[in-house]
Amino acid sequence: MDLETALHVATELAGAIWVTLALAAVTLPLGLILAGLATWARRSRYRALRGVASAYVLAFRSIPLLVQIFVLYYGLSQFAWLRASPVWIVLKDPFACAVIAMSVCAGAYTAEVMRGGLAAVPQGAIEAARALGLSGFKTFLLVTMPIAIRRALPAYSNEIVVTLKSTSLACTITVMELTGVAKDLMSQTFAVIEVFCMVALIYLIINMVLIFLLQQVERWLTPAYQRKPMFAGLRRAAAKRLSSEAVSQKG
Amino acid sequence: MGSSGSIIDLFAWGGDGWTRPLLTGLGVTMACACIGYVLGVVLGLAVAFAKLGHNRWLGAAATLYTTLLRGVPPLLVIFLLFFGTNGALMWVARGFGYTGYIEVDAFTVGVMAVAFVSAAYSSEVFRGAHAAIPVGQFEAYTALGLRPFAGLWTVIIPQMFRLALPGLGNVWIMAIKETTLLSVISLAELMRVVGVAGRTTGQPFVFYGVAALVYLVLVAISSRAFHALETRMRWA
Amino acid sequence: MQKAVKNLLSVLVLAAILCGPAVAQDQAEVRIGTDGGYLPWTSTSPSGELTGFEIDLAKQVCDRMKRSCRFTAQPWEGQIPALEQGKYDILVGGIAITPERQKRLAFTQSYANLPINFAAAKTSSLNGKANWQELKAALSGKTIGVQSGTQSQKFVDNELKGDVTVRLYDNQDSLNLDLLAGRVDAAVAGRSPWIALTRTQQGEPIEILSPNIDFEQFNYLGVGVGGLMRKDEEDLRKAWDTALCELKASGELKGISEKWFGFDVSTKPDAKVCGA
Numbered sequence: 137m138d139l140e141t142a143l144h145v146a147t148e149l150a151g152a153i154w155v156t157l158a159l160a161a162v163t164l165p166l167g168l169i170l171a172g173l174a175t176w177a178r179r180s181r182y183r184a185l186r187g188v189a190s191a192y193v194l195a196f197r198s199i200p201l202l203v204q205i206f207v208l209y210y211g212l213s214q215f216a217w218l219r220a221s222p223v224w225i226v227l228k229d230p231f232a233c234a235v236i237a238m239s240v241c242a243g244a245y246t247a248e249v250m251r252g253g254l255a256a257v258p259q260g261a262i263e264a265a266r267a268l269g270l271s272g273f274k275t276f277l278l279v280t281m282p283i284a285i286r287r288a289l290p291a292y293s294n295e296i297v298v299t300l301k302s303t304s305l306a307c308t309i310t311v312m313e314l315t316g317v318a319k320d321l322m323s324q325t326f327a328v329i330e331v332f333c334m335v336a337l338i339y340l341i342i343n344m345v346l347i348f349l350l351q352q353v354e355r356w357l358t359p360a361y362q363r364k365p366m367f368a369g370l371r372r373a374a375a376k377r378l379s380s381e382a383v384s385q386k387g
Numbered sequence: 388m389g390s391s392g393s394i395i396d397l398f399a400w401g402g403d404g405w406t407r408p409l410l411t412g413l414g415v416t417m418a419c420a421c422i423g424y425v426l427g428v429v430l431g432l433a434v435a436f437a438k439l440g441h442n443r444w445l446g447a448a449a450t451l452y453t454t455l456l457r458g459v460p461p462l463l464v465i466f467l468l469f470f471g472t473n474g475a476l477m478w479v480a481r482g483f484g485y486t487g488y489i490e491v492d493a494f495t496v497g498v499m500a501v502a503f504v505s506a507a508y509s510s511e512v513f514r515g516a517h518a519a520i521p522v523g524q525f526e527a528y529t530a531l532g533l534r535p536f537a538g539l540w541t542v543i544i545p546q547m548f549r550l551a552l553p554g555l556g557n558v559w560i561m562a563i564k565e566t567t568l569l570s571v572i573s574l575a576e577l578m579r580v581v582g583v584a585g586r587t588t589g590q591p592f593v594f595y596g597v598a599a600l601v602y603l604v605l606v607a608i609s610s611r612a613f614h615a616l617e618t619r620m621r622w623a
Numbered sequence: 624m625q626k627a628v629k630n631l632l633s634v635l636v637l638a639a640i641l642c643g644p645a646v647a648q649d650q651a652e653v654r655i656g657t658d659g660g661y662l663p664w665t666s667t668s669p670s671g672e673l674t675g676f677e678i679d680l681a682k683q684v685c686d687r688m689k690r691s692c693r694f695t696a697q698p699w700e701g702q703i704p705a706l707e708q709g710k711y712d713i714l715v716g717g718i719a720i721t722p723e724r725q726k727r728l729a730f731t732q733s734y735a736n737l738p739i740n741f742a743a744a745k746t747s748s749l750n751g752k753a754n755w756q757e758l759k760a761a762l763s764g765k766t767i768g769v770q771s772g773t774q775s776q777k778f779v780d781n782e783l784k785g786d787v788t789v790r791l792y793d794n795q796d797s798l799n800l801d802l803l804a805g806r807v808d809a810a811v812a813g814r815s816p817w818i819a820l821t822r823t824q825q826g827e828p829i830e831i832l833s834p835n836i837d838f839e840q841f842n843y844l845g846v847g848v849g850g851l852m853r854k855d856e857e858d859l860r861k862a863w864d865t866a867l868c869e870l871k872a873s874g875e876l877k878g879i880s881e882k883w884f885g886f887d888v889s890t891k892p893d894a895k896v897c898g899a
Contacts, residue, residue, distance in 0.1 A: 403669060405669070408669055469701075470701075473704065473705075473708060474704075477708060571793070572698075573697075573698045583796075586796035586797070586799070586800060587796075589825045591800065
């Protein structure tokens, strides 16, 4: 790849990074809110509400995201009455369509993560809190939720990676994010491997930063006495190397 | 390109009806998912052992492979294979002195994409399964006088498959979903057929809706089947 | 277990055979690559058969050259690499003759020339502009859809970049859907897909905007549409050109054009190729 092409590729990709980040930045909180609602509904007293929430989680986890995006984007635009309604202001925009479809899908997956986290809360902790005289709400806020979040975080960081990857599908409805731009660059410049490596590296870096941030949240939520030192693995490796060096010096 | 006509006309069997093309598309989807998945699981097993083995370079390569394939969007992998495979294959063939044209069609690209991604995920599943096998099993086959390879093949790998079954079920469902992405490289699988049908009839909602239902059913059947398999394996 | 392993192995072998790279066929046949989704140039019926203006034309040419031809539909994006690597001998599919493409590849003489047109809703304020300058002014700030990798995209990049929001589409059908839905204010393409669209019931609310963007005013757009081939296929190119000369002289090309477009898109015989 010559310098001119490399510069062209780099500028195109730089612009697209922001689109990908924007998609993820809007989708993740929306997904979290939807998942919270679904989790609340699934634990509700009313059977109908539980049924609706369970159906939502099951359906949106089963149907491929691309199908969901196309139903929303191309499918709904078939109806003239919908195009005449105020909803169209949102659906007209491809970026908004991508965000809606991805959020609804991420919500369903995240609801499963939340359920796992809640199931991991020891019954004893809740009983202890109640015995101490905490109300149901306070028990949930001060005992159940912090433990559940901490337990759910590793699975949620996985979910974040999945969501980041799913933003690539926005390029199928004209939103030019990283993968869409990569495709155009591959077909224009034929520097297929180079473009792939650059884009893959960008995705991996974004992944790493997000996972690191989440680890910090997990650490912050963990009581001090349970915390592992940061970079535990590195420190252990360093200690091992030092001790082996000590041994070899002796010999 | 008439947009009139009832739903019954749209899904008529012969003539301009779409049921037959849709079924053909479903066939392509299933063929691609099945072949890709089987290849992926085998490759995944190899990658898992590369990680577990003692060769440091092999281990590093396997780790790089899984990190990469699990960290980038499958769509990007598909574009890489679609735009890159022909050139790469021809380059290798030139090295052997062959100068003719080698063609890699969309189906092959699709199978490769499904296989490569499934391999990355299933290797992690296998690694987990390997870790869950009690040390006693390894000691047992050594005590029986089996060589490592024979022991692995007859004692460890069968148990790994049993332990890996739930995870492999998830990988299979992922493989089905990944085939939808192949519509972007014009492989005539279900999603592509549905798109063409929606555009030519002016009824995209109906056809994408049908696709949603089909995938829902496929995933439901798959997870049932894997559950049933798990139960049987547990009692066996 | 042994049996299961054997079964697994046989499945793998079968898969390997199925997936094995297909090796190109013998040279006697002329292998023609085309788009298959760009009415009325080429189109694919639900049963998978290729039809269209260029399919009919290429069949006539093959008859005159006395050679058998095989058509393969492939999306436009992969066509040029496939041609260069030898998968096809010639590409037909509304490919504009441009100096850029002529550097690396060879063209037959042109056989059709159609202007680029904008299309928009009949109710749009973009209608009825007398010339390109007026239309350009009216387009400012609008959202425009165009198929990626086409001459139309090049035109938009050259003439409108910065003034409008551009949305790129993989295929004309998706662009049509979004134009009908009103997601884009206007769309650009060669004239023919707009003719096809406005003839359908769905396309009733759409109008082709004046003026025509012609190749003479914007000469980087090329001199029309031709068959694209490798430079080393001189014999095939000569045979193809001779057949085209005959079809043009006899009026058959005009007939095929009217059958598919409803009017004459054919170009005059190229004096350099067909003689005076």
